[in-house]
Amino acid sequence: MALALALVLVMTLGPHKDEGQPEAGPLPMAPRLPAPKDTGPAPRVPGPTPEQLQKQPWMHKLATGEKPPQFVLFSFDGAVSKQHWDKVLPVARQTGAHVTGLLSGVYMLADQDKMRYQPPAGLKRGVSDIDFGGSKQDIEARIGYLNQVIADGHEIGTHYNGHFCSGGTQPSVDKWDNNAWNAELDQFRQIVDGARAAGFRLAADAVRGGRTPCLEGNWDQAFPAMAAHGLVYDTSQVALGVQWPSVQRGLYEFPMPEVRVPALGRQVVMMDFNLWYALNGAKEEPARAPEFSQIVVDTYRSVYRAALNGNRAPLVIGNHFNEWNGSAFSTAMEQFLGEVCGKPETVCATYTEVIQWMQLQDPAVLDQLRKMPAARNWT
Known part of the structure; x- marks a missing residue:
């Protein structure tokens, strides 16, 4: 179902800045979160089942010196379009990915x-x-x-x-x-x-x-x-770069990352509509669909590399099931889903699965991860 009318005001775009310039102030409508810091007891979800543990070998307590998996969280607002599920589900089955429909x-x-x-x-x-x-x-x-x-x-x-x-x-x-x-x-x-x-x-x-x-x-x-x-979780707020979830007012907050779009040289909240608005003011130009898809995929790849080589914080890929601009953004998401979810050390998981994994970890290890600098794709 088309959400374009209702989403016109989701355009929480970051300020234009050059690489290395000091950070600007809060974003309109979606202020950046502070550095992750738990503010209370963590909510809990049911632990992994024996079947999960058998099928998901990454679902274990980290050994000393072991890095966490690079989690990638694909999530879709609205989430009832059969034509889009028909594209996502086969790719997810091939790669072992799990996604979240909102x-x-x-x-x-x-x-x-x-x-x-x-x-x-x-x-x-x-x-x-x-x-x-x-x-x-x-x-x-x-x-x-x-x-x-x-x-x-x-x-x-x-x-x-x-x-x-x-x-x-x-x-x-x-x-x-x-x-x-x-x-x-x-x-x-x-x-x-x-x-x-x-x-x-x-x-x-x-x-x-x-x-x-x-x-x-x-x-x-x-x-x-x-x-x-x-x-037990929310995924609505915005953080500068990719950050580990922390407990905010009794819920885990999995923030949407504000990232650099390499083709534009500017920062944008990494959600499909926001990217569209940054590219051309959210105007329908279907002839530019291949160009836009490539820009979005390149942005996803850049942010993924920054997280994988940095703090390994879960990467939130926020989308809608839409056909905006000749399906440029759905095409980019589907391409990246198929590409990234089969990579070594990478797990495309649901929010609940990431929380289950965090519950297995030593709290001191999670605290250490949260203290690492946010992953930012500035290079």
Whole structure:
């Protein structure tokens, strides 16, 4: 489903700067996180199963002097497009990759049932900035192919529901208080419960984190609601370079990296829409699709090398299932997925799997990793 309208304000672009110039101030709408530092007890997830341990030899406590795997985390906002899953799943099977789909709850509600959704913060019942899920037959088919996604070992997280960003229907998520976030998460749970009753095989405790619409939110208000609903991670905030996740207000934060795009010589938050906006202001120029795909793949490769040869922090690749600019960004993601997930010392994993791995480690080792400089692709 196209999210372009709702995503116009996700463009949290970094300032233009030359290599070696002092760091600029906070980014608009998505301030950079400080250096990773745990601020409380770490939330926990169930440990790996015996089957996992057998199939995932990297899932072990590091020996003295052993480097961590280079984790790569592919995650997709919205995450209900069959045509895109049909491209991702075969590549994932070939490479042993696991990815994370961040589900917008309203896509599991048929259009005729939209009045079941009551947005928070005084918004009208049955309103969503990304529409709803289509016909009853669309929902039934969607449950079928998402069940295959789950059966293949991929993770389903939340992208919440109505996608209310700044500039769209107000009040937007960046203005929501704790009550509003609790209400939105209650609605997400109820919608998924309804889909589960219709055959959706997503376990009740399987949704463990997500990404907020347009990377927006008042985290002091949002994170307590997320933790109260059993979430253990968020992947909405922005960090300069690739950093290890740390505990922020009771959740692991897996930040989106702000990186240098070599072809542009400037910094951009490494998400598909942000890259598109940096390239040409998010204008449709499908004839330039091969050029854009190559620029994005080259950026991914550059950041991957920086992390692999640096702090080995999990690399978050944020995307949407989209056909923007002649599918330039989906093509780049699919190419990089097939390329990187088969590399030595590299593990393409879900957020839950990375947390499981961290739970196996000596806390002092994790603390050491977090103290390493962020990986930055400036050379």
